[in-house]
Amino acid sequence: MEGDGIEVDDVEARRKDEPQDSDTLNGGGGEGEKMPLTLPQSSTLEEGLATVEGDDATQNEVDLSSTTQFCIRIGQAAFLYGSPGTNVERFLEHIMKQYGFYGMFRSTQSELFCSVAESETETPQTTMVPIVCALDMYKLALLADLANKVLSEEVTQKASLIELDKIAKTRKLWGNPVINATRVVAGAAIANLLGGSWWDILISGCGSCVCSLTVMILPKIGNHGAFAQYIQFVAAFVTASFANLVKLGLADLNVLICTTSAIITLTPGFKVSVGVAEIVSDRIVSGLAKLAKGFIVLLWLVVGAWLGISFIDAVANVPSNENKTVPLPMAWHALFVPLACVCLIFVFQVGTRDAPWALLIEGVTYGSNYGFSKLKDKNLGVFLSTVVLVVIANGWAKLMNRPASLVLVPSLVLQVSGSIGFQGLFHVIEGQAELGTAQFEQMLIIALMIVVGLLAGNTVLPPGTTL
DSSP states (O other): OOOTTGGGOTHHHHTTTSOOOSOOTTOOOSTTSOOOOOOOOOHHHHHHHHTOOTHHHHHHHTSHHHHHHHHHHHHHHHHHHTOOHHHHHHHHHHHHHHTTOEEEEEEOSSEEEEEEESSTTSOOEEEEEEOOOOOOHHHHHHHHHHHHHHHTTOSOHHHHHHHHHHHHTOOOSSOHHHHHHHHHHHHHHHHHHTTOOHHHHHHHHHHHHHHHHHHHHGGGSSTTSTTGGGHHHHHHHHHHHHHHHHTTTOTTOOHHHHHHHHTGGGOOHHHHHHHHHHHHTTOHHHHHHHHHHHHHHHHHHHHHHHHHHHHHHHHSOOOOOOSOOOOOOGGGHHHHHHHHHHHHHHHTTOOTTTHHHHHHHHHHHHHHHHHHHHHSOHHHHHHHHHHHHHHHHHHHHHHHTOOTHHHHHHHHHHHOOHHHHHHHHHHHHTTOHHHHHHHHHHHHHHHHHHHHHHHHHHHHSOOOSOO
């Protein structure tokens, strides 16, 4: 399970100097919290609509300029809440066609390109607007409900813009206390899945608390959160230092398992997989950007953890592990796997309407992965279970008229290999090049298996036109 630093996305760091009015993905508007992130507003469109009355207003709502701005607003919101780029592009082109215009949309990691015209025979006008890619499944669900109304022409463009603003101002469904508690449970669950002992599980949960406190406090230090960009590095340093200090009293503690489990929600395994998938789908620029960003975050985490462990080793006589860690019996997975699945629901802000389905599909994905892995090896299990996941998710999306991402993303994160990549790079830095290289290569192989599984699953049952 990887969280890709969802709570500490560098969105705030890039936009910290802007005036903001609505709730951010970090949630909360109370005292001492960061000012929220807002969606870009189209003042030109709204002012234009406000000045027109009667029948003229209806005409203004469907001209090329206002429709283009309308699509841009929806597109920016969709990327901010986690809809895949291909889904957003396909949906926006459908909207343009529905209003009688021609539109082609292409996105990268940070820009959305819009080519629009009155008809396909005319020369299109091309515009580039900024986008922010993040994740919030609850707001994505609300946006999907609005998108369905737009497709069925139940709402006007002006009414839709008002609804977009309401969605942007919606508070997080699961607040910071729930998220912090989730980190503790997630740390303990992942320690079990990585083969940790009872002490490893307990210290991993405590380390998750340390990581959460670091993530909450660091952005508030300095002018305008100047240290926010170093969150991954500092969190890994502090968490690894804590685990190594505890080892002074618990000689058999596995510091690497404790550190990896405690910072699991910051590891970028999902981002790496998405980057590889977009490259394979011929979205080279966007895919390389996501892949590079994922590796940079992973490197920050590894260097921070290595320095944290090395610092404690330098100032204290930390005992070395004389015995290999004895993992708990496999039967304990029956407890810790469901806990990990529930944690993903809270981390990704999946709404109560979709949470039961997401949990069910997570269970099916893990079960199929485990079963198929027994046929030959783990790589086959990852591939076939991803195919099963995509087919079920696409079928659910068409049946329920909901975005497949709401159930697809949590289950995919359960599959990906950010923890393996973290341990691989860590071993390379420590001088264990052969072991570290093998683990890092395994991360990439699993990412490729997921990508091939996604392509195969979408071939068996193509996705719908929803966000």
